[in-house]
Amino acid sequence: MSVSRGPSTAPYLDLYARRGGEAEVLRTRRQEAIERFEAAGFPTVRDEEWRQTNLGSLLRAAPGAASARTIQDRELAPFLYADCPRMVFVNGRYAPEASSPPRQVEAVALAELGAGGAAEAVVEHLGASVNGSASCSADAGVHPFAALNTGLFEDGAAIVIPDGAIVEQPLQVLWLSSPAAGAQAARGKAPAAVEVSFPRLLVIAGENSQASVIETFAAADPGAGGYFVCPAAEFVCGAGSVLHHTRLQADATDAFHLGFQHAQLERSASFDSSSLAFGGGLVRNDTMGLLDGEGSHCTLDGLYVVAGSQFVDNHMRVEHRQPHTTSHQLYKGVLDDRARSVFNGRIYVHQAAQKTDAKQTNRNLLLSKSALANSNPQLEIFADDVRCTHGSTIGRLDEDALFYLRARGIGREQAHGMLVYAFARELVEKASFEPLRQDLEERLLASLNGGGDG
């Protein structure tokens, strides 16, 4: 392999050539995207935006399309919330027998996208954020993995919430990875090959609608990694809409997860997203919020709890394009063992976006001497009447608090767990849907009690 020109895109272009096809209406969109990907190539650590994300181990592995697999109900059960309408995807393919789409909204699998119905809106918006028509400002450039997803997604979910609809029950979208036996690498070794899937989500929230969407990324067998999941999600928030989004990432601890999410907000729309990352070996999430309508608001929160040799990178970009827009970001990280994290938070305030109120906080708790957190806030402000605050902290457990708890009879481990839980809980308790909140709490507690060295 040539090293001078960056990693070869050929194996992925080959996947495109051998793809199974697509809905007729999406063909052009897909072709454009793959051309963009080919022109951009894979990023390297020489690219500013990817300086701290080393993709070497991923790009050295030969990609293969994820295998088709039928899944048993009992394999799904641990990831599903009772009574929630749901769409289940296994290795990137829709599993209609396991799904129960909601009645109130139009929820369609992209592979089955025909003409009429939701198709028109879907075609209008799908990939728009990636291909430039609704992109962040020009220097945001092409996101290579988002473009790759548009070129290669086998299936996905398009959810169209009608104008004025108030959808009370959250809609769950489960993206389950279940690589074929033998795909996994020996423990602690970089895999020679990876099964790749490209989950694709498009949510179009109609004017004055209200809904919430829970995305769950998980491995059928948490011990079976050696896969690469490359999701892209787009949220189009119509005027006055209120959209809640939770993104739970519980992939196998040696899986690759490179995700892209983009929310575009019209006038007075509100988008509130929480991204909780527990799994994955090499994880990167690029999250973009585009405040494109006056008075719109986005909350982009996140929690990452990592140990062993996990790496998690959150790249945030929030653009204030219109006056009176507000954005809040709170990201917290708990890192043990040799885990590493990157938080890169860029807030871009356009000249027209007077009265912007933007707030960004990143707090990290290091539980071991070898854990490492990087935090890079970046403000670019071109309006003169705005309020922008940012803060980042990287700290260790408070020894005084630990001693205080122990002096009251609470054992060292329990005291430790209580303090870490206390640090992270606000992001778990934020979930208003009780089964989700419980699930998050259990995952947080489990990852504290000997998630341990992977």
Added chain:
Amino acid sequence: MLRVRDLHARVEQQEILKGVDLEVKAGEVHAVMGPNGSGKSTLAQVLAGREDYDVTAGSLELFGEDLAEMAPEERAHAGLFLAFQYPVEIPGVGNSYFLKAALNAIRKARGENELDAMDFLQLLRERAELVAVDEALLRRPVNEGFSGGEKKRNEILQMAVLEPRLAVLDETDSGLDIDALKTVAAGVNALRSEDRAFVVITHYQRLLNYIVPDHVHVLLDGRIVRSGGSELALELEEKGYAGLTNGSSGG
């Protein structure tokens, strides 16, 4: 109950305690008085098992067991309680959740049944009333945003719930107004009993008007330079610590 012999301890290479002797029997209240920097708080922290304090010589025995071998939580399980001079704020941990975890950890270590939520709540309410702690404080995170007086009262509440055999109060009176001081003292007095002992560490005599000690010790420069009955506290109030440095008798 507590036997401290020739205790030497250092913090960051500096020797603070230079041979402390102290013996406390069940049912007794001992006051340890001394000026700032005399080693009072170091003594309290060493008793509770703070790990960055090094015991370099001497011995510490609690209920006949060698304290040096015990972790802070094991000391608490054995019945030791330290009311901190500076109670620590713990954001995100609810006060009543914390107290329940502490009580049940102690009960479990002693082979007793853990209390369920209902039984605990009843106990907590009862004790909160005993030491005049507002129930609103129970719902807040441990000490977070508490006033100085609220923090000290919260320490006394913890003591009332955990029912230690030996309680060490480290300057629990400092920074309290007279009403809060009376409340704290009343809480302590309510808990005095035949099988429980107190070591009250204080800078000022004032607290001892409300918690009358059986024995008073004066700690100066890392040593107990004088011991006596409760009248010693009054003498100190009159003459000050400087008046004691000459002609003092140890033990």
